[in-house]
Amino acid sequence: MTEFIVPWIAPWAEAWLPAFLLAAGLTLGALVTLALGHLLGEAWLAPLRPPLAAMARAAPVLLPLALPLLLAAPALYPWAATPLPGTTDWYAPEVFRLRSLALLLLWAGLGRLLARPRLRGRTAGAALLLLVLTGALAMEDWALSRDHAWTGSLQGLALVVEQAGAAMALATLVALRRAMPGEDARTGLERALLTFAMATLWLWFVQYVVVYAGNLPREAAWYLRRSEAPWGWVKAGIALPALLAAIGLALVPQWRRWRLAAVGALLLVQHLAHLAWVVRPDAALTGNPTPALADALVPAAMALAVAVAWRRSARPA
Template sequence: MTDTTYSVPAGAAGVQRIALGVGVVGMGLLALGYSSSHEHFFRSYLIAFVFWTGVALGSLAWSMIHHLSGGAWGVVTRRVFEASSRTVPFMALLFLPVAFGMQDLYIWARPEVVAVDKILQFKQPYLNVSFFYIRAVIYFVIWTVLAYTLSAWSLQQDRGYDDKRAVRMQRLSGGGLVIYALTVFFMSVDWMMSVDPYWYSTIYGILFMGGQGLSAMAFTIAVVVLLARTAPMSKVIGPNHLHDMGKLLLAFVMLWAYFQFSQFLIIWSGNLPEEIPWYLIRMKGAWGWVSVLLIVGHFGLPYLLLLNRDLKRTGGTVAAIAVIIIAMRFVDLFWLLGPEHGQELLSVHWLDFVAPVAVGGIWVALFLWQLGTRSLIPINEPTLQEAIEAGAAH
């Protein structure tokens, strides 16, 4: 091995300060928005919160997938995924506004609405405020334990590699992925789907897992491309790594389209009065254009671009595609949340733009702080040298 220490490049500290500044200023603007419009604030905040939590959880899932699958791309990016996943407990703090805004976000949390609504009364054993809080606590505890256990074992490997510990990480990842799938499924029902408590879709949670995988891979590609601009990561990351990650990005773009289309086709074919209004709203007027934007921007364009080998292998282009996908993930969550309760028309509020940047600033600052706490690559990994060599272009 080389003598290089794989610490974050000097520029990262500056980026972290800027991100934190943006986050703090953004949070100030959000507070301003809160005082002018509660409902807009909570909706915008919910989308931003769910997106950034999704990057953290998707990263946790990717690191577990890689413990099971192996592959050069994951050895050199493991620490980025792990740093993202370690932001999860801090997201529990950022969840507090959602918890305080339940009356504004979820009509099933308003006693006066439930009192006169048979359907909401029937759903009350699950959709009630205290059980919602309990579930949220359970999710965060599970995710935190998974993320920090894997991260801690990964760090212990840097001090002295132990085969048994590697096997333990694989075992935890196998079970962890099942637990991840179950918790994210219920999380998506709780936080997002129950905003419209009359409508339901059984693929919704799976759509979220695909979305989180996509957000996390896109974010990680962007980070890795930036890291690879300077030493020490410029000697680690090669075109073949980006190529592999680009392929995974392509696969998840297709997976997302597949899930979205499955949900649409089944509801469209069934044409049932309790399901179809959800789509009728999203196929009319300005919402229709948002749907078209998703088909083109979240599927068509990235799909066609990612088919090309050279675009996937070049840092600048694959990162640009990743940024498009990140932007589209917000549009997708905005679209999933839909119009406000009792309304059908599209209304875009300035908070919808501020919230993702505000929460994003804080999240990126947390991520960079976590990224800086340890070596950028797992230095004792037996396959490390091979993984680095596999990345270089021949």
């Protein structure tokens, strides 16, 4: 069946992948942030709970959004089109699809659980552990396995941390439209955003240093593809300056509303640019051209579907 479907989906697949990863990453990040807030009993969870809970309850929308991605796996992942020698069934297309659906079903169930106003610390801790492990696995599968030499790195974990920071940043921007959080919540929120930003910078730096020190050709090729135009400018001109600016603003004492909003916006810009830098350069490995129309329509349609799902899931916690 997929042999007949893939040719129709393939031209749109390269545009669908980053759009889906953005939606899935923000949902995963919301779940991680909720679990962390419940576990630590943080004051910042109260003003952020409504938007985060709406994102968590809308997690089932990822299932239909993932279907085109899973059906088009041979057009996106070289190992799905031509099995690599010496590999196990872990990256067989059928196993990949079943594993992806199982992860999304788990996140949907955890979303219902974590959206509750109160949750025991042990339950939140177990949920957080599950989310970090399955999130790193999902990012390895969906975002990083296109270059098979790159799987098993720290990047899956780094993406999960970055997505949690982006989800918290988005929830902060939504919360600021309603009211400024109280002093305790604001102080905790400032520190949490700074921690996520610093952790993101550190994890990506450590990964680069490990590859640079190892001087391994296959891993170095991953970075070389991303140093070519225009992707080198996306990283050096957008993602990195936005992250450093967010950290710099977060370190300024005596916060104000505009500064808190600026940090949140900068973290979102950094995540968008960095996600494109991670995913899109590997399109050269598949050789599937992407119509300009797909790059415009697919993200817009995905954003509309997710926004509608979040809005329908929003209700008083």
